[in-house]
Amino acid sequence: MHLYLRYSIRGLAKNPIKSLLTILMLIIAVMLMCGATIALKNIPPLIEATLEETNMxxxxxxxxxxxxxxxxxxxxxxxxxxxxxxxxxxxxxxxxxxxxxxxxxxxxxxxxxxxxxxxxxxxxxxxxxxxxxxxxxxxxxxxxxxxxxxxxxxxxxxxxxxxxxxxxxxxxxxxxxxxxxxxxxxxxxxxxxxxxxxxxxxxxxxxxxxxxxxxxxxxxxxxxxxxxxxxxGSIEGNVIPFIETKPYYSYLVSLLSLIGLSFFVISLALIYTSISLMVTREFRDIGILRALGSSTKSILLAYGLRGLILGAIGSVIGALLGVVAATAILNGFANISLVVEGIYFAMKNLPEIMSQNRWIIILYAASGITCSIISAIPPVLSAVRIPVTQALRSFPGLSISNMGLKVGGRDYPYFIKYTLRNFVRRKGREFIIVAIIVVSVTINSTLIAAYETQSNIVSETSQALDFDLILCLNKPYDELMVMSSISHLMDNIEILEPAYYRYIKIGKYTVLFIGLPANATCFNYPLIAGRRPNEGENGIILPENLARFLNVKVGDNLTLLTEYLNINISVVGIRRDPIFNAAIAPICLVRNLDMSEGKINALAIRFRKDADTNNLARALRRSIRGYLWDINKPGVINILSDILTKTFQSAAIMMTIFTWMTSVLLIFAVSGQDIIEERFIIAILRALGLDRSRCILLMVFKLVILGLFSALLCLFTIPITLELFSKFLSSITPFTIPLHYSINILLNAALF
Structure with a gap:
């Protein structure tokens, strides 16, 4: 055993730079897998009482x-x-x-x-x-x-x-x-x-x-x-939260989990490729061992020990550095003031994280070592099948006779002919390069699309909420009396819309209903299905989340239960509303439920652009009788923005950088292995008169062809992936999330 161990160590010492490169790739792969797992395990839980715990x-x-x-x-x-x-x-x-x-x-x-x-x-x-x-x-x-x-x-x-x-x-x-x-x-x-x-x-x-x-x-x-x-009196019971953030937080965690999964897949590929690249560089050494009478088992043992040594160094260091990677990811949660429902997260120091996650560190260190040993087996088996004479020539390229080419050293377009024939001769390696580029581009394009879509949702919601303030009163008051009480402030108010809100029973749940005039603009959300109700119509618009919760669609009927009367209504529209979990109905319908004709208990207000909004808001609160509380637009937009944009940007930016880094290393390793396997052919071409620049051009042209083919393939894979990812996100969020192509996605593909 000591002979195999000595051979493995001498092999590593003979090419220290190449050995360090292999160790570096192993460190990065294990670090990302371990770090992503620790980060996802330590993401702060959502502190939120359920309806059962609240005991409404x-x-x-x-x-x-x-x-x-x-x-x-x-x-x-x-x-x-x-x-x-x-x-x-x-x-x-x-x-x-x-x-x-x-x-x-x-x-x-x-x-x-x-x-x-x-x-x-x-x-x-x-x-x-x-x-x-x-x-x-x-x-x-x-x-x-x-x-x-x-x-x-x-x-x-x-x-x-x-x-x-x-x-x-x-x-x-x-x-x-x-x-x-x-x-x-x-x-x-x-x-x-x-x-x-x-x-x-x-x-x-x-x-x-x-x-x-x-x-x-x-x-x-x-x-x-x-x-x-x-x-x-007021009906309560199983109240559907007016502003619900739990689905958004679940969406955020799911998105980060998907990124963590991509880490795992790409990192496993990186481990295999780094070990495979090491073996490919030593085909000549394997040929010498076979010429000296070494058996396949002995060669497997020698390179298995090589994989063990590299894996032990790289995996242990990588697993320990995984704590640093996890800290970088978790800092996204600690460095911003989250307004997620009940989140409280204090960042732990490195020793604490290491101590609490020691079994994860040990698991990934052991997994990295195991994968390194296993990854050495396929390329070694492939190498020992090559004839000894060919292996002794140093590389597994085919001979001139097998290539069937007539080399003309000064024939400039020869590199094109060579490249195209090379694709036919060695399909497997080129397929791997294309697959890695396509997967890397697709993963990163999906992350880009997810972030851009989140930003668009925040912008769309901000435009849909066409008010600065919604004043809520403690009970219904005469509309004319309320309007007259603020008449002295009307010069600074651009839009003033009356509203009537109350909780209503639908089955066993209690849902907030907001009554608005038919021409109201304060909740101008885009409809994903149906239309807006007409004045006097018994029709309502539901947000997507509430429609899913109640299991209804456009055209379905619901029975509203109140202390005064029960009425049947129709769902005429469904809106994309990521904030307010409330049904919108004609104001006369909601008033009639309370027998409060001519009364209101809320006002939607938009101030003029040059108005002092803070002082005006205070004046309104003092002027209106029965003022209870108000909803301000910047506050609710910040709730959404912090979850969908700031948190994802802060927590996922390190994960996205790590994904890029791993993908580039993986492409480098596979392409490098392909080039190494061509060195014997290039040496022959040089001997036949092909100069250095044309040899370089030959390999560059080959990689360009692979890149272009990968880019064309991405044109088909990215739309399919975005569609599938969009459906997945829509299944875990209270609103649909369409993901589309953008210029950043195209630039991402071009860069890869």
Whole structure:
């Protein structure tokens, strides 16, 4: 055994540069496979409560101040009430003198913690303790203020509270997309702040499964009003999130996983090619061994040991460097402020990543060594089949007689004839080169198309949302009264469109419906099927995600269930809407469901270009009676942009660079192996009078032909791949994603 080992080591030492090149390719291949696996394993999970975990109430009641004892007395007598929770809400202003944001509207929700219904999920920090003057705030707002103190404006002066946690909830509006912060605090603290001991103004009710929730709402509404307290009921239940980011995040992770898979495939090919290239360079040595009487088994053992040594060095170093590659990929998540639902990700240091993923490192180091040994077998078996005399000539090219060529040293176009005959003579190697180029171009073209499409989706969505602000009110108000309250601001408003929103039951789910005039432009999304509803028509437009969720298409009918009446409607259109998970219907239809003719509870506003939008927004909030919160366009666009563009760009840019680097190395290795196998033929041509420049031209022309053929083949493979990839992405995202050719894809193909 020591003789074979000595031969293997001497062979590596004889050509150190070539050995280092082989080791370098092995390092890169194993590094990418190991790094991609570690990165995908450590991508931060999505912290998001499911509907089951949230335990949504079936209905809720917003009331005037109501004594807790009276509320409990009403609810405890009802056999159909399965569970309930009493809360006290208070709207005020929060100040932060030492950081961002300095000032924000805040809705404090006092409750007994932990919550029983309409739960939250804590992203960072913890829940406040009983009687602790602390809050857990919506994550978008609270992430910059965690463990810091803010000042809350109250009737008796300002009160300092500590932000001890951040949270998310299906029912809680995102601060990035709205103007109001939602925060939870112990109800006893809020009672003390407001001097409203034992009072509540929000009741959440969960009824028994066999109970009709609408009948229960009517009965409870009637009993609460009997105490002279105003009440406004709202249906809840299995609420479909208004702005849902989980599908987008799944899309992002799936896309990065596909890139990781391409790493794996290309890296395996690189391992095989690097070892094969090493063996090809030593055909003469193999011929000498055979001439000296070495058996096939002995030669396999010698080169298997060579593969073991190279694999051990390259794979161990590559697996360790995989931690560095994983860190570079994961930095894409850590270096930007993600507004994904509940994401919190702190970048770990290299020793931590190495320690937590040691078994992955060991696995890929062992896999690299195994692949290196196995990769040495096919080229060695191919080499030992070559006649000894031909191997001793150094290379496996065919003899002049076998080529059947009459060489004319000064015949300039000879290289064309040689190249074309060469393709016929050695089809396998050329096929591999073409296949590698085609696969590399296709993979990189798909990544380019995916990124460009994401950017286009963000741009399309920004154009479709033709508003600056949507003001939401706490209940329906007379439209004329609302309009008159902001008449003094109309000079700075370019477009003002009334709207009416409410949650409606469709089967077992609760869906947000937005009623708009037929000529409204605030939600001007492109339709992928159907048309827009006419004024007065019982027709709705659904976003793609909601249509899939409800399993409906254009022309299908749905039954809307409310506490007042049930009506049948038709799905007349489906829109591409990557943000709002809401149905759009004629405003008169949604008003009629509440018997609120002539009333509105929302306004879509677009300011004039030269207007001071921030001051105008504050003036509108102060002027409109019943203002609850608002949706701002930049906020919701940022939610989409951070997921679809910034995150992918930041996290995938290193993966894309690695893919390019591996593909180029692979093409280099295969082409180099092909050229090495032609050196014997080139030597003969030189001896027959062909000068150096024409020999170089001969090989360059051959590679140019291969490149052109690969490019032509890519014209067929790229459209097919983009179509298949588009269908795959559409199956994991809430909207269709058409991928198309672009100038960057053509440049990518030309460069390869």
């Amino acid at each position: 109430a079936d209905c809720s009641f917003t009331t005037g101040l109501l004594p807790t004892k009276i509320a409990e007395q009403i609810l405890s007598k009802k056999s159909y009430v399965k569970e309930y929770e009493l809360r006290l809400t208070y709207r005020t202003t929060a100040y932060n003198v030492r950081g961002f944001p300095r000032e924000a509207e805040i809705i404090l929700i006092g409750a007994n913690l932990p919550l029983k219904v309409n739960n939250i999920i804590v992203v960072k920090g913890r829940l406040p303790l009983e009687d602790e003057e602390a809050i857990v705030a919506e994550h978008d707002y609270g992430e910059n203020l965690l463990d810091k103190q803010i000042s809350i404006e109250t009737r008796s002066g300002n009160l300092t509270v500590t932000v001890v946690g951040t949270c998310r909830a299906i029912w809680m509006p995102r601060w990035y997309g709205s103007s109001v912060v939602y925060a939870i605090m112990p109800i006893s603290v809020l009672w003390r702040i407001l001097n409203a001991w034992g009072m509540v103004n929000q009741i959440l009710v969960k009824v028994e499964a066999e109970c009709d929730v609408f009948e229960a709402m009517k009965e409870l509404d009637k009993e609460i009003k009997a105490y002279g307290v105003p009440v406004f």
